[in-house]
Amino acid sequence: MKQLLSGNAALARGAWEAGAVVAAGYPGTPSTEILEHFARYPGVYAEWSPNEKVALDVAIGAAYAGKRAIATMKHVGLNVAADAFMYVAMTGIEGGLVIISADDPAMHSSQNEQDNRMYAKFARIPCLEPASSQAAKDQMLDAFAISEQFDTPVLLRVTTRICHSTSEVILGDPPPRTGLGDEAPQTPRFPRNPGKYVMVPGNAVKRHPIIEERLRRLAAFAETYPGNVIVPGSSGLGIITAGISYQYAREVFPDAAILHLGMSWPLPADLIRNFAESVNRLIVMEELDPFIEEGVRLLGVTVASDHPEAPRKWVEGKNIFPIIGEFSPRIIREHAITAGLLPTSAHVATPDLMSSTLPPRPPVLCAGCPHRSSFYLLHKLKVPVNGDIGCYSLGFAPPLSAMHTLGCMGAGISVAHGASKAGSPERHVAVIGDSTFFHSGIPALLNVVYHHSPVVTIILDNRVTAMTGHQGTPATGDTLQPGQTHTDPSTGQPTLIAIEPIVRALGIQHVQTLDAFAVDEIEATLRDFLQLDGPSVLIALQPCALETSGRARWRPLEVVADQCNGCTLCFRLGCPAILKSDELDAHTQRPRASIDPAQCTGCEVCSQICPRNAISFRDDALSLATAESTEVRR
Amino acid sequence: MKPLNFLLVGVGGQGTILASDILAHVGAAAGLQVKQAELHGMSQRGGSVSSHVRWGERVFSPIVGAGEVDVLVAFEELEALRYLEMLHRDALIIVNQERIIPTSVTTGAYTYPTEPTMLAMFSSVTTHIIRVDGPGIAGRLGLAKAANSVVLGALARALAVHKLVEPPVSDEIWLTTMAERTPAKFRDLNRAAFCGGQDAMTLVGMA
Numbered sequence: 034m035k036q037l038l039s040g041n042a043a044l045a046r047g048a049w050e051a052g053a054v055v056a057a058g059y060p061g062t063p064s065t066e067i068l069e070h071f072a073r074y075p076g077v078y079a080e081w082s083p084n085e086k087v088a089l090d091v092a093i094g095a096a097y098a099g100k101r102a103i104a105t106m107k108h109v110g111l112n113v114a115a116d117a118f119m120y121v122a123m124t125g126i127e128g129g130l131v132i133i134s135a136d137d138p139a140m141h142s143s144q145n146e147q148d149n150r151m152y153a154k155f156a157r158i159p160c161l162e163p164a165s166s167q168a169a170k171d172q173m174l175d176a177f178a179i180s181e182q183f184d185t186p187v188l189l190r191v192t193t194r195i196c197h198s199t200s201e202v203i204l205g206d207p208p209p210r211t212g213l214g215d216e217a218p219q220t221p222r223f224p225r226n227p228g229k230y231v232m233v234p235g236n237a238v239k240r241h242p243i244i245e246e247r248l249r250r251l252a253a254f255a256e257t258y259p260g261n262v263i264v265p266g267s268s269g270l271g272i273i274t275a276g277i278s279y280q281y282a283r284e285v286f287p288d289a290a291i292l293h294l295g296m297s298w299p300l301p302a303d304l305i306r307n308f309a310e311s312v313n314r315l316i317v318m319e320e321l322d323p324f325i326e327e328g329v330r331l332l333g334v335t336v337a338s339d340h341p342e343a344p345r346k347w348v349e350g351k352n353i354f355p356i357i358g359e360f361s362p363r364i365i366r367e368h369a370i371t372a373g374l375l376p377t378s379a380h381v382a383t384p385d386l387m388s389s390t391l392p393p394r395p396p397v398l399c400a401g402c403p404h405r406s407s408f409y410l411l412h413k414l415k416v417p418v419n420g421d422i423g424c425y426s427l428g429f430a431p432p433l434s435a436m437h438t439l440g441c442m443g444a445g446i447s448v449a450h451g452a453s454k455a456g457s458p459e460r461h462v463a464v465i466g467d468s469t470f471f472h473s474g475i476p477a478l479l480n481v482v483y484h485h486s487p488v489v490t491i492i493l494d495n496r497v498t499a500m501t502g503h504q505g506t507p508a509t510g511d512t513l514q515p516g517q518t519h520t521d522p523s524t525g526q527p528t529l530i531a532i533e534p535i536v537r538a539l540g541i542q543h544v545q546t547l548d549a550f551a552v553d554e555i556e557a558t559l560r561d562f563l564q565l566d567g568p569s570v571l572i573a574l575q576p577c578a579l580e581t582s583g584r585a586r587w588r589p590l591e592v593v594a595d596q597c598n599g600c601t602l603c604f605r606l607g608c609p610a611i612l613k614s615d616e617l618d619a620h621t622q623r624p625r626a627s628i629d630p631a632q633c634t635g636c637e638v639c640s641q642i643c644p645r646n647a648i649s650f651r652d653d654a655l656s657l658a659t660a661e662s663t664e665v666r667r
Numbered sequence: 668m669k670p671l672n673f674l675l676v677g678v679g680g681q682g683t684i685l686a687s688d689i690l691a692h693v694g695a696a697a698g699l700q701v702k703q704a705e706l707h708g709m710s711q712r713g714g715s716v717s718s719h720v721r722w723g724e725r726v727f728s729p730i731v732g733a734g735e736v737d738v739l740v741a742f743e744e745l746e747a748l749r750y751l752e753m754l755h756r757d758a759l760i761i762v763n764q765e766r767i768i769p770t771s772v773t774t775g776a777y778t779y780p781t782e783p784t785m786l787a788m789f790s791s792v793t794t795h796i797i798r799v800d801g802p803g804i805a806g807r808l809g810l811a812k813a814a815n816s817v818v819l820g821a822l823a824r825a826l827a828v829h830k831l832v833e834p835p836v837s838d839e840i841w842l843t844t845m846a847e848r849t850p851a852k853f854r855d856l857n858r859a860a861f862c863g864g865q866d867a868m869t870l871v872g873m874a
């Protein structure tokens with residue numbers, strides 16, 4: 034059967050067809066949907082772990098226990114999981130283990146564009162790089178077979194254009210369910226094999242030669258791996274490529290010979306050498322780092338020149354195609370023209386427009402976003418703010434402009450602590466989302482307590498991992514598969530991990546949980562906390578405005594025209610529902626505010642900050658609305 | 668058949684991705700090879716959203732380069748302008764008559780392009796411009812959210828009129844695919860909106 038599948042859906046399907054039964058991950062674009070799809074298949078266990086390192090250890094545990102398992106994450110997630118990644122490369126596994134790294138060339142939604150193929154080389158494990166949805170599914174099966182044949186974890190590296198592209202996939206059948214639960218065959222006894230699984234130095238020393246030998250065997254396997262394919266050509270040009278770049282190579286160079294590496298580490302030396310002998314110019318086309326290119330150079334591969342006396346030529350790559358950002362057929366074509374690989378007539382003209390003068394439409398905090406009030410106040414208080422990653426990262430942007438550092442998940446609290454310890458004359462505020470708090474905020478906060486610094490931490494608790502598409506957190510009881518948390522038999526309620534008790538247990542004495550919409554209370558509390566000598570935590574609580582359950586409570590507010598004098602204060606909230614109207618205030622000659630009823634949720638943050646009481650409160654809006662509907666009825 | 672390249676653009680929350688999912692499935696149902704590529708992530712928060720769809724006998728790249736888009740389907744007017752550089756000179760523009768004001772305009776840093784500016788920019792690129800009153804037509808049917816179905820209706824008719832796909836894709840394929848990929852309770856409404864879009868397109872005609 035054929036079906037159109039995104040790369041992520043195909044990866045999930047492949048894992049299921051391969052009989053994987055345990056999957057763990059932490060959301061992150063472009064990886065998120067892999068686990069969301071996998072979780073819906075019957076007979077599998079899939080969880081959102083609190084962070085990527087936990088997720089990988091969970092998958093490793095399942096693989097040690099003899100089951101096939103996957104761990105999914107975005108590229109930077111593998112940095113978090115790197116410690117686990119490196120040890121499992123040493124120990125190997127019992128059941129197959131595939132680690133999926135979804136890289137983000139061009140940084141569509143990431144803080145960097147690191148090339149995670151480097152990790153495969155670093156850890157001496159194989160790296161597969163599918164080039165389509167079909168390959169994503171098929172190579173997931175290959176990855177499990179390789180994992181078990183060579184006793185190694187496998188890195189399956191995809192990129193945004195694979196994850197979030199859709200193409201046709203011929204589906205296969207899953208094996209008879211070797212799943213969990215009653216129908217599962219007897220799970221083998223957990224291995225008692227310390228020489229392999231206890232990586233104390235004495236054992237690890239013995240494992241290292243084994244993994245070097247494993248890598249040599251994998252390189253020999255790569256020579257005949259069916260995922261490494263040569264597409265014959267007629268032009269004398271030879272292109273070595275992998276991943277999505279393969280598609281661009283086929284499109285832009287229909288006559289070139291192509292060596293398509295479905296497995297980009299380790300490299301098949303003989304296959305590459307023989308390919309090089311069949312062409313008179315050899316080019317590696319790969320996004321980001323010159324990973325294959327350097328490998329080919331290290332193999333000493335050269336190609337014969339057209340003239341027998343001329344020296345042989347090295348492989349080319351990053352001298353032609355960019356090291357920065359992602360490719361597209363257009364980018365390939367334009368760089369190929371510059372390098373003389375294509376005639377100038379291959380150039381595709383584009384309309385010449387002044388589109389740079391168009392109003393930009395950057396992402397903004399939504400109307401009714403509970404994060405807005407905190408950033409408005411932080412801007413007002415003029416304090417240095419050490420931020421973190423989530424929707425609330427948008428607090429950095431004008432007009433809120435209230436975040437001064439952001440590096441990786443969990444960094445903000447410790448950066449604030451370090452700056453305070455360095456004698457920063459100002460009080461630092463760290464802001465962190467609820468999901469990020471569970472991910473990596475807890476040890477950071479513990480450190481602030483133990484080493485005592487006056488960092489004020491705001492936990493923006495919107496009851497969800499909003500940025501990546503509303504996954505639950507340990508505080509919500511909302512799990513990837515239904516009913517995964519333990520239910521307390523006495524209350525019938527799921528066991529929730531509340532944030533405030535954790536913060537108190539860490540030893541923070543000054544803790545306040547406040548309604549994120551209560552502007553004055555938050556301001557007063559922040560002013561108090563900023564006077565303290567020790568650490569404090571403010572939990573700003575309100576569900577995300579996009580939570581569908583909250584929609585029933587939406588009630589648009591209104592601007593009372595005569596009272597608004599166009600002072601512009603409410604515009605400083607950067608709320609997309611607050612518009613500049615065409616009406617000018619007679620006195621100030623400034624445009625008055627108006628509220629877009631289609632967007633306004635009625636959070637009342639603007640009503641509270643308006644110095645002229647010109648924006649209605651929910652109850653006023655209600656009475657206006659009732660008055661109107663009564664009017665209509667009459 | 669040389670691949671037919673669509674670019675669908677809109678604002679986060681408008682349903683651009685769902686529309687492109689439908690378009691991809693329509694192509695597949697018509698027996699063509701289909702690739703589709705979209706960007707998620709930050710764009711969800713009211714940002715600009717785009718999705719590429721390609722139909723053909725053999726399609727390699729899922730994304731379309733600048734200057735190679737055959738059909739631009741814009742669910743919002745400013746977004747239509749933003750992506751004009753992606754089109755070639757003979758391209759077809761289908762634009763929904765909806766304006767969503769970005770905060771860069773609210774804060775006064777920019778002005779939203781006027782109607783004459785917009786039309787001038789469109790016609791500097793191509794003469795094939797179709798405007799569809801998606802919100803109006805869908806609103807009269809009772810659900811503004813069905814605006815995208817109106818636009819898809821206009822697209823279906825335009826593909827047929829311009830003979831961009833041979834043999835043409837039947838209405839049956841469009842309607843069945845839409846029904847399969849949208850909630851059952853909106854089926855009749857989406858069908859009416861789709862038909863409304865097909866008719867509206869002939870009314871507005873081509874500039």
Ligand SMILES: Cc1ncc(C[n+]2csc(CCOP(=O)(O)OP(=O)(O)O)c2C)c(N)n1
Nearest residue numbers: 061422423424425466467468469498499500
């Ligand atoms: C190591 C790592 N993993 C995952 C991500 C992807 N990511 C970005 S923000 C975020 C979660 C944010 O959730 P939360 O802290 O609750 O903030 P919200 O978006 O709800 O405001 C995730 C998972 C990342 N940037 N880095």
